[in-house]
Amino acid sequence: MTIATPRYKYALLVEYDGRDFKGWQKQLNPPVRSVEAVLERAISFIANEEIKIICAGRTDAGVHGLNQVIHFETSAKRSERAWLLGVNSNLPDDCAVKGIATAHADFHARFSAISRTYRYRIYHHPLRSPLARFYSHWCYHPLDLEAMNIGSHYLIGEHDFSAFRSTDCQAHTTIRTIEYIQFCKKDGYIEMEIKANAFLHNMVRNIVGTLLEVGLGKESPEYVKHVLESLDRTEGGITAPPQGLYLYDVEYPEAIKPQFKDYQNCFRI
Numbered sequence: 001m002t003i004a005t006p007r008y009k010y011a012l013l014v015e016y017d018g019r020d021f022k023g024w025q026k027q028l029n030p031p032v033r034s035v036e037a038v039l040e041r042a043i044s045f046i047a048n049e050e051i052k053i054i055c056a057g058r059t060d061a062g063v064h065g066l067n068q069v070i071h072f073e074t075s076a077k078r079s080e081r082a083w084l085l086g087v088n089s090n091l092p093d094d095c096a097v098k099g100i101a102t103a104h105a106d107f108h109a110r111f112s113a114i115s116r117t118y119r120y121r122i123y124h125h126p127l128r129s130p131l132a133r134f135y136s137h138w139c140y141h142p143l144d145l146e147a148m149n150i151g152s153h154y155l156i157g158e159h160d161f162s163a164f165r166s167t168d169c170q171a172h173t174t175i176r177t178i179e180y181i182q183f184c185k186k187d188g189y190i191e192m193e194i195k196a197n198a199f200l201h202n203m204v205r206n207i208v209g210t211l212l213e214v215g216l217g218k219e220s221p222e223y224v225k226h227v228l229e230s231l232d233r234t235e236g237g238i239t240a241p242p243q244g245l246y247l248y249d250v251e252y253p254e255a256i257k258p259q260f261k262d263y264q265n266c267f268r269i
Contacts, residue, residue: 005075010083011107011258013099014039014068019134019243020094024058024065035059035095039070042090046083047076054109056250057116057199062242064135066119067098069250069258071109080261099260107256115179115197117249118204120240122190136189137208137244143190143215145183151214151221152181154228155207162231164207165200166239174200181207193248202239209237 022032036053044051056069080100087097121136123129128138158177165174179195194204210227213219227236
């Protein structure tokens with residue numbers, strides 16, 4: 001009688017600086033530097049077997065991850081501390097694992113997620129900042145935040161967001177539900193936070209570009225409603241640059257939500 005090899009499932013909380021990655025997704029033809037590739041390579045080395053990972057949401061080239069969630073399965077038995085330290089020691093400086101949890105049997109990083117939250121940072125100053133250029137979008141013109149906020153209200157709820165997806169989007173449906181969009185201004189930055197059940201390709205960046213048209217006074221807040229109802233990407237604003245975008249949070253049902261341990265505790269012997 002053959003005895004099945006036990007399988008273990010882990011969830012990881014990952015942070016990465018997206019500026020030198022060609023996005024999340026691994027590409028072999030031609031090979032590019034991707035977040036998925038460096039993580040799989042590091043985890044496979046510690047597992048001593050080939051590992052495939054699943055993420056909560058794929059990010060584009062230049063987009064950052066503050067709290068990306070991934071999961072993987074393996075037959076390798078290691079302590080959580082060994083996984084955390086071992087994987088991090090094999091990752092480049094611009095990618096790191098911040099937390100680890102033994103995952104519930106029914107947990108899936110992508111399909112179990114009930115919402116994602118992104119943040120978009122705008123450096124709002126008449127003079128450019130060399131230090132901010134890789135982590136925010138520089139806007140040197142005055143912006144009417146109140147008008148942008150009013151315009152964003154047209155996007156709240158369940159809608160067809162065809163006008164805000166890229167031509168490369170492969171989603172089977174363009175219906176999405178936005179829970180909220182809110183703005184915060186602090187220390188020379190404007191930050192937009194947006195939470196939805198899921199996002200289309202380039203959806204957040206296209207929303208930002210359209211709202212900037214309103215903030216700059218080129219369009220009224222009602223312009224956002226027009227763009228939404230047009231279902232036509234060409235009616236909207238620019239696709240805002242990727243360096244201002246961060247995957248900020250992923251929400252899961254409480255019953256299977258990974259309980260990521262404080263990473264500092266994992267260093268205690």
